Amino acid sequence: MGEWIGIVEEVIEPVTGEDAGLAGPAMHPFPGARAPTGFTPGTLTVTLDGSLLPLPGRARIYACGITPYDVTHLGHAATFVWVDTLARILRSAGTEVVLCRNVTDVDDVLLEAASRAGSPYDRFAAIQQFYFDRDMAALGVAEPTLQPRAHTFIGQVIALATGLLARGDAYQRDGSVYFSGAATAGQSGLDPETALRSSAEYGDRPDDPAKENPFDVVMWQAVRDTSADVVAWPSPWGPGRPGWHAECAAMALHAFGPAIDVHAGGADLSFPHHAYQAALSERFSGVTPFARARLEVGIVTLDGAKMAKSTGNLVLVSDLLTRYPAAAVRLLILDRAWAETWDYQPADLAAAAGRLEVLQAAAGRPDSSAAAVDAVRAALADDLDVPSAMAIAEESGGQAARVLGTLLGLW
Numbered sequence: 001m002g003e004w005i006g007i008v009e010e011v012i013e014p015v016t017g018e019d020a021g022l023a024g025p026a027m028h029p030f031p032g033a034r035a036p037t038g039f040t041p042g043t044l045t046v047t048l049d050g051s052l053l054p055l056p057g058r059a060r061i062y063a064c065g066i067t068p069y070d071v072t073h074l075g076h077a078a079t080f081v082w083v084d085t086l087a088r089i090l091r092s093a094g095t096e097v098v099l100c101r102n103v104t105d106v107d108d109v110l111l112e113a114a115s116r117a118g119s120p121y122d123r124f125a126a127i128q129q130f131y132f133d134r135d136m137a138a139l140g141v142a143e144p145t146l147q148p149r150a151h152t153f154i155g156q157v158i159a160l161a162t163g164l165l166a167r168g169d170a171y172q173r174d175g176s177v178y179f180s181g182a183a184t185a186g187q188s189g190l191d192p193e194t195a196l197r198s199s200a201e202y203g204d205r206p207d208d209p210a211k212e213n214p215f216d217v218v219m220w221q222a223v224r225d226t227s228a229d230v231v232a233w234p235s236p237w238g239p240g241r242p243g244w245h246a247e248c249a250a251m252a253l254h255a256f257g258p259a260i261d262v263h264a265g266g267a268d269l270s271f272p273h274h275a276y277q278a279a280l281s282e283r284f285s286g287v288t289p290f291a292r293a294r295l296e297v298g299i300v301t302l303d304g305a306k307m308a309k310s311t312g313n314l315v316l317v318s319d320l321l322t323r324y325p326a327a328a329v330r331l332l333i334l335d336r337a338w339a340e341t342w343d344y345q346p347a348d349l350a351a352a353a354g355r356l357e358v359l360q361a362a363a364g365r366p367d368s369s370a371a372a373v374d375a376v377r378a379a380l381a382d383d384l385d386v387p388s389a390m391a392i393a394e395e396s397g398g399q400a401a402r403v404l405g406t407l408l409g410l411w
């Protein structure tokens with residue numbers, strides 16, 4: 001740990017709380033920053049995408065985390081602010097939340113970026129993860145309960161591949177292990193052309209000639225170059241690296257066993273990543289479904305195109321936080337349907353900051369009725385309907401607005 005901090009300190013200039021957005025919302029219009037949320041366990045049901053979440057009980061949320069080779073942009077922030085908000089709502093309703101958010105620190109794009117930077121991959125990943133964690137903290141996103149890093153789960157991936165080979169759901173070719181995925185693609189609801197395009201876009205190499213079917217995915221990729229600076233681990237099939245979907249499946253199985261309540265991530269992960277992660281787990285364990293609900297958060301675009309480092313069209317969280325309080329950025333993200341794809345416009349952030357002030361002013365008004373507080377809670381519990389909750393809170397003011405601000409992490 002000491003060494004890790006040393007690495008970070010070498011390359012990162014100190015950031016003041018204000019610069020990092022750590023100061024949070026500048027003002028509270030009412031005494032007592034956090035309002036009691038008023039949920040009584042057992043009086044409410046929380047639904048997500050049509051599925052009932054456990055109340056009372058323990059909610060197991062697995063959020064597909066970052067590949068730490070890239071800066072944190074608004075699209076990342078949207079995913080993890082929504083996951084954080086779901087966790088706040090469930091916790092306030094009396095449900096224990098266990099959130100596992102992995103770090104994909106073994107991935108070809110990361111290895112290539114580390115190589116270009118002349119840095120060992122794990123050191124490179126640790127530095128990028130530091131930046132990500134800093135941005136998440138600035139946005140008030142609570143640390144996950146569990147944060148497994150893929151490179152420490154090599155043994156579990158090998159066990160998963162061994163199990164699927166034994167079941168006849170995977171096969172070995174020249175030191176690589178492939179999962180037979182034709183059925184997974186068929187169940188995705190995508191037409192084959194769209195599914196193939198998506199598989200290729202996300203690195204599944206459907207044209208790999210070693211595959212029996214283009215929709216098979218690699219669980220263990222053979223590495224032939226065994227020079228010292230090449231990242232590879234020994235396995236029963238020879239040296240290699242784990243595949244992305246198998247990493248997440250192994251980490252989720254390790255954290256939660258064969259079933260979870262919410263599988264979360266960006267909507268762009270729906271196929272192939274979420275689909276194959278679920279399929280690997282289900283075929284291995286025999287338990288279906290892997291997740292009772294998915295929180296696949298809508299994509300944020302800039303000028304109509306998905307934000308990506310490769311195309312250079314990015315809105316960095318750290319830039320936004322130099323101009324607006326974190327609460328305004330959270331409200332920009334949350335004041336819409338979570339599944340919606342949306343295009344970022346700077347004017348929308350200014351509007352969110354204005355709406356935050358309206359909510360703060362509403363929170364300072366005399367107490368609202370208990371019915372208004374219940375209506376805010378009910379709106380959030382109904383598929384996280386923030387726009388409806390905002391409308392109720394602004395009209396009623398008082399405790400209804402205070403509760404909403406607390407549950408959205410605005411103060």
Ligand code: ZN
Binds near residue numbers: 063064248249277
């Ligand atoms: Zn994942």
